[in-house]
Amino acid sequence: MKFFKCSVYVLFTLSIANLAFSAYTYRDLRQPKILHNSDPAIAEFSRQAMMRETQILQGILMIHHDREMHPSGTQVLCPLCDQEKQLKSIIVQKEN
Numbered sequence: 001m002k003f004f005k006c007s008v009y010v011l012f013t014l015s016i017a018n019l020a021f022s023a024y025t026y027r028d029l030r031q032p033k034i035l036h037n038s039d040p041a042i043a044e045f046s047r048q049a050m051m052r053e054t055q056i057l058q059g060i061l062m063i064h065h066d067r068e069m070h071p072s073g074t075q076v077l078c079p080l081c082d083q084e085k086q087l088k089s090i091i092v093q094k095e096n
């Protein structure tokens with residue numbers, strides 16, 4: 001009987017400790033810990049990823065332009081549309 005009494009105390013203590021640890025972890029995780037420029041390599045990696053994604057997006061838009069999936073000269077970020085706009089502006093400048 002004494003063993004069960006002790007085990008109840010032990011289990012109760014363990015459950016309270018577990019609850020306290022869970023509350024501490026919950027409170028700790030709720031605060032965002034965003035590291036701002038802690039490592040220059042991370043910023044460089046982020047910049048390279050952005051450049052790579054921009055190139056992929058421009059490639060996709062060039063395919064769309066080639067297949068005439070968007071009207072020529074209207075799509076933002078499309079290199080072929082940008083070329084066309086630049087040519088138009090050069091022609092307008094030469095006309096004036």
Ligand SMILES: [Zn+2]
Pocket residue numbers: 061064065070071072073074075078079080081
């Ligand atoms: Zn285009």
